Amino acid sequence: MNAGLAVPVLSLSALGKDYAAPVLDDVSLVLNAGEVLALTGENGAGKSTLSKIVCGLVQPTRGQMLLGGVAFQPASRRDAERLGVRMVMQELGLVTTLSVAENLLLDRLPNQTGWIRRGKLHKLAARQLAKIGMEHIDPATPVARLGIGQQQMVEIARNLQDDTRVLVLDEPTAMLTPRETSHLFEQIELLKARGVAIVYVSHRLEELQRIADRVAVLRDGRLVDVRAMAGVREAELVQRMVGRAVHEHEGRDRRVAGPVLLSARGIGRAEAVKDIDIDLHAGEVMGLAGLVGSGRTELVRLLFGADRADRGEILLYDGIAATQPVLRVRKGWRSPMQAIRAGIGLVTEDRKSQGLLLTQSIRVNATLSDLGAISHAGWLQRAKERGIARRLVELLRIRSRSIEQPVATLSGGNQQKVVFARWLHRECKVLLLDEPTRGVDVGARADLYAELDRMTDAGKALLMVSSDLRELMAMCDRIGVMSAGRLVAVFERGHWSEQSLLAAAFSDAAGRTAASATPTAGSAISDSNPGQPATADTP
Amino acid sequence: MTAAAATSAPPSALKGQLGTYVGLTVVLVGMVALFGTLSEYFLTRETFISIANEIPALAVMAVGMTFVLIIAGIDLSVGSVLALSAAVTAAAILQWKLSVPVAAALGLATGLVCGSVTGAVSVAWRLPSFIVSLGMLEAVRGGAYLVTDSRTQYVGDAISGLAAPWVGGISAAFVLAVVLVAAGQLVLTRTVFGRHVVGIGTNEEAMRLAGIDPRPIRILVFAATGLLAGLAGLMQSARLEAADPNAGVGIELQVIAAVVIGGTSLMGGRGSVVNTFFGVLIIAVLEAGLAQVGASEPSKRIITGAVIVVAVIIDTLRQRRADRRLA
Amino acid sequence: MTAAAATSAPPSALKGQLGTYVGLTVVLVGMVALFGTLSEYFLTRETFISIANEIPALAVMAVGMTFVLIIAGIDLSVGSVLALSAAVTAAAILQWKLSVPVAAALGLATGLVCGSVTGAVSVAWRLPSFIVSLGMLEAVRGGAYLVTDSRTQYVGDAISGLAAPWVGGISAAFVLAVVLVAAGQLVLTRTVFGRHVVGIGTNEEAMRLAGIDPRPIRILVFAATGLLAGLAGLMQSARLEAADPNAGVGIELQVIAAVVIGGTSLMGGRGSVVNTFFGVLIIAVLEAGLAQVGASEPSKRIITGAVIVVAVIIDTLRQRRADRRLA
């Protein structure tokens, strides 16, 4: 854009990286001061690898880099940071036992001859947090207490330093909702104005339109396109990335909802989830929107028994005649085992710590939730297992060398697909999806949606938490909105708009009256008739 | 990521799997060669038979401990359990006048109960198994003193059958130990249970959310280890024809050393029973060799320490090289 | 999440921090009360002074071990290092005719070197510290036998100063131990080094990515633990007025038990030196009480085992309740 004559801040020439096979090849690219370069491409295309090379985390096999015209060969992340090249990584790397402040300033804790100056530490940290609109968080809070979305914000805040020349953001918004995203974008604008060059990796194409000056597309480790963002249509980008057309879901009709399969009455846990009523119907997708920390994850964990509720009850119906529950569990499930036996599944938002056996292969991870299907009298049937794993890999287009590849070495989006694959392998009646498309590319997302459609057609009930409103609006038949632990509104398809959803999400406990006074078109405010196992909001 | 290679490679990867034994084999062969030059009688049939007959107790405990370490646990009580099981067997024969098979069954049951208690307590209160088994180490040893009245009980050859030389001088105990090693390896790599064990050691929360209750599996692993320690107790008292209340003091560190030399991680999630057996062999050959050449006590200690570390270094370096080739 | 409470609470959270001591205090007071009723002389000044003078060696080693466990390591060699340091000090006085301060410095240096070797070897080859320190346990014990010629070296009261009663019968060693506990806690919670230690134990990879090299920190932690084990050696030989080649055999498990009773996790990332001191007190009171009551050997063992487990259970339950209140 405005980079005309000046020396580019960063230029890459013929970069390449090989693991067992080449994953990056012949990438040449320049990055100018004060611009945002969007980097996009399918899962496993090499975006993270390229970003890591720039930031000294991975050593390239071939090629050179110049930073401000000088040869740039960072041997470590620290090296790169010393020269002002920073990165927000796709996978979280916080130290959960340390406080937010300590994490923010981990490598430069303010100290006097080794003794930490707490006052200064907390002041600096608070300033850092304020930059991204997190002033409500006490810098002394241990990171373990934060939800994963908030952790992502801390990770971003850590890298908003004054001396930055190049900032790489690898899918920073995969876990963020619109409020946090707009804080981040404000910061990006400020950095741009200061002449920082920014690389922005994301699968959310609408964001790219908003923030990027140029866009670069990677495919199979090669740069296939670099162009100005202005005027590029999304469909074009997708075509370049995936190499095929991906059909839109946006304008679909409401699915025909069947009887209730699962409902919760007054379910709650401490302050995180406050007495929620919710019904999940066969054959439909219910969405859950809300801000980071609004309690969506906590709610699905209760519905799955991952945490124990301390009040309320869960009712399970046979899905034929929804009058009498076949199972009624007070205070929720005792354990996930009980819930799974009852036909419930959960795709967790935190694949790394709650979803995957990182050191194990795709095969082991994909078949984990139903070993019964691949064993006989306790002995694993290896051929059958391999067959199933291969089928799942093909079905979800998991990019890998073989089914024996350890999932730790897969790209983020492909790891997410492995978690999802597990619940395709195991049949369940009700599937809870917490940020199921976190870090998944457009093409793969379409595959995933197609799978979800197949599930609803088969009469399953789906509950989908997502921070991506577009995704919810495209996929769901109803969208519930959570705020401060309460389900503040439920909208029917056709009765929502981005504004109305956001407005509900921003109404916290205090503004709840306002939300319930104007339930836009939302039919049932969740706590209007507590304790009644009836299907209050059947269409 | 040798974890995957060692614990769950498909049969097609047999060659790769053999590769994982190379490092330890080198150490073992090196040691045998060294002792062979130091002592003219080391490279004899007698030496190998006597080593073979000395290792069963260590080997069967190491099989159990491999599983325990893979689930990121530890069991310090195996030595005490060994002693108590042997003591109960002896008491059953000598004082309660029970038949030998019944007495042996009682000894095994003792081991099983001890292991189950360790497992159940650590699962029930979610305590680290280190501390629970440390408590058991003390308490069970106390039990062994009680049962034997702190006196070595001479049982005689009523129970020596297990240790008696069989075909070619090899004892039934050795054969049993080898069978258990093979069975352990198969259970670890080929069964649902083994898959669960590895999974729990890798990421317990992920297993729980995949619908697998880690608690019974944990308890089972400790119970099995207790049972195997009980079996080791039988093997030892069969060999020595006596039950010593101080048997197996400090043996837990030896068992763990064997398992770790075999490449099993203390952090859980990876390990191999066959490699553990190599670790057992290394320790047994070292002990036998040093006794045979008549090394002085200080030099025995220093050499043992050095060999443990060097064996692990050699194995680690080899693994890393293999990993790099793979990557 | 008590981890965080114990390790990183700001001073303002002092009340919460005191709360974390409640569980252990209950156990301690309970034990004192029990022994008080069992023995008429237990609740006397003599008893408490003698307990105070017995714990310094255990306490200073436990301070080091707390740091080691927090970085998810373990050091099994402390007992051997204790013996070797004492042996070197004795040899320096008796054979090399050095002055007492120089000899003591030599003893401390021995500990420092041993610890550094453990740390450096495990860092250089990325080996589990369990196995490296197990190797050191053997090798260093061999060294202690060599230096003392396997015989207790009687030094006499030249070095008894550290253990001599001071104000009110309390020894300098006790005061030093308490100072070291306080210093350890401050270093852990208030210094850059301490925060890095906690960080490495929680998520070493994250620390490396944040630009902090974990290796020197790891080595330093082991070196400091070696130094403290050396100091424990001096303290013990000041009490014995002799260097015993078998000093500290098996003490590593006692030290680790004290640290774990104090709530430090073996998985790393959480721990508190002050709580460790409570663990040390519990072990010392138990030992003293059982001796005064004259319990039989089996019951001593059984009670010790049970108390270790019960102490941890009580502390864990209290912690969980506190967590729930917080959540």
Next chain:
Amino acid sequence: QDKPKVALVMKSLANEFFRTMEDGAKAHQKAHAAQYTLVANGIKDETDTAAQIKMVEQMMAQKINALVIAPADSKALVPVVKAAIDKGILVVNIDNQFDAAALKEKGIQVPFVGPDNRAGAKLVGDELAKSLKAGDKVGIIEGVSTTFNAQQRTLGYQDAMKAAGATVVGVQSGQWEIDKGNTVAAGMMREHPDLKALLAGNDSMALGAVAAVKAAGKTGKVLVVGYDNIGAIKPMLADGRVLATADQFAAKQAVFGIETALKALAEKKPQSSMPAEVKTDVVLVTKTSAK
């Protein structure tokens, strides 16, 4: 006035010898319950000197009148014993004699009531020598090498072997344990196929040696002797798998010590005027002498 309180501090009570000693003392106290009370204690590990010191200190806190001690270490326990004497406690030494130089440096005197381990071992060794020829090879399995008793017994065995003209081909530690003794015995027999005898520092290790001899198929060809005369050794003596052992009358050891202390208490004798040494019996036990 109260009955005097006597503390008996032994080495490991997990060791049969000290268990027997404890039983003897307790039986004695029961029989003389009117005369004194007894607190008996042992340490967990025979070599854990520090633990034994703690035990003595706890006994001092218990305000005992007399201390009968089998020290785990002949030197390291001297300072704490001095502290006890300074407090007016009468101290009697049993089983393992305090180092004379150390006592002298502290300016104290402690009567020793106990056997001479070296002489006892020589008795056993001499009995074995009757079945040996000059030039025969023998091996010694020592207890924990750092302990005084282990060293004394080894010396006694060596004295006897030297006198008989036999060659001691090795001294290795079996750590007082049956299993370690077994390993060491097996190793020695492999290295010296013509070995004629194994001299074990205690009966547990002798049991291990017997098992090793059996495993090597050399029963009757390699002779075994032990020390302590524990219960488990009796059938071995009977059928000749063990040739001889020594009996130090464990049950009486502590009793002798307690009686010495009680006598001094009754006579109000100060520590300094107690007898210096009371040697107790050690007798040879063989197939014929054992009942």
